[in-house]
Amino acid sequence: MPRYKLTIEYDGSRYKGWQFQKNADTIMGKLMDAIKDVFKISNFELYGAGRTDAGVHALGQVAHLDIDSAMPPYIALKRLNEVLPVSININEMIKVNPRFHARYDAKYRSYVYHISKRRTAFGKDYSWWVKEPLNVEAMATVCKQYVGMKDYRSFGAPDKEGGSTLVKIERAKVFEIDDSVLIHIVGSHFLWKQVRRMVGTLVQVGIGKLTEGDVKRFFNEYSSLPAKFTAPAPGLYLERVYYAGETISEEPHWLINI
Known part of the structure; x- marks a missing residue:
């Protein structure tokens, strides 16, 4: 399955942190909603380089996305940003080696x-x-x-x-x-x-x-x-x-x- 590296900025002031939570607004949760909306696929994996707490912001958070889609990254980037809240923006989306890991490869x-x-x-x-x-x-x-x-x-x-x-x-x-x-x-x-x-x-x-x-x-x-x-x-x-x-x-x- 193709793997993509996402570089993300966000205003965390209205979110309960990065990590997905069932009954709370989180950065990861909003990204997952946008991915489902754009790709029309629910079978994917999103993994962040690290968790940020409620109220904490990011200028360059990194995540990797595993998703089976032929959509070119530059088009996916545009469409994801169109459906994401204005408080979250994906600055870059590139295809990477499937062995790349946003968290474990971080130095x-x-x-x-x-x-x-x-x-x-x-x-x-x-x-x-x-x-x-x-x-x-x-x-x-x-x-x-x-x-x-x-x-x-x-x-x-x-x-x-x-x-x-x-x-x-x-x-x-x-x-x-x-x-x-x-x-x-x-x-x-x-x-x-x-x-x-x-x-x-x-x-x-x-x-x-x-x-x-x-x-x-x-x-x-x-x-x-x-x-x-x-x-x-x-x-x-x-x-x-x-x-x-x-x-x-x-x-x-x-x-x-x-």
Whole structure:
């Protein structure tokens, strides 16, 4: 059966996350409805590179679609986007090797978190307005601690009981542009809520409630504090999924085009 790679962007503010749920609106559910509508086929498989939680957005989510159809990808792309809600758009649809797997072949996942330093009309669903003054320099310094292979047990839970909490963070950097603070984190994979807890911890550093030493201790011994600092979902964006042969960008795609 032919396999297609889909690159998808979506506004997750009105959805209960990526993963299909019977009695809830999800990104995957809307895509499945569109596929059934366009191809008039119910026998297909759609598999995402990773799950995003309710309220989280994506600039470059990746999925693979197995479907038996002779429809050219460029026509299918056009027709799918015509029936999808305006909050979901497939940016690219290409035929790939049947052995390609959106999740298991992914080398890195890149996230961007958007913090606003002021009240904004676009704040509630797309950023986190932090009212306290932020020491962005201190945040940038502590953010460097995240890089490398480390035990993130204080920052999230594994997919299954007894699973590893070791995560390799390839890049972690803080950018400040006018009234926005963008936190870019690239990792091999992520534990549940890990990125939002990493961000929330940095904000605590920025407002002066945590020190560099405090964050270091979160890696040396388990602490429940990062869970209390979990950043709100609306500021989080799955920026890109990287596969073999692709070079990690020094700056997130969103920052380049902001």
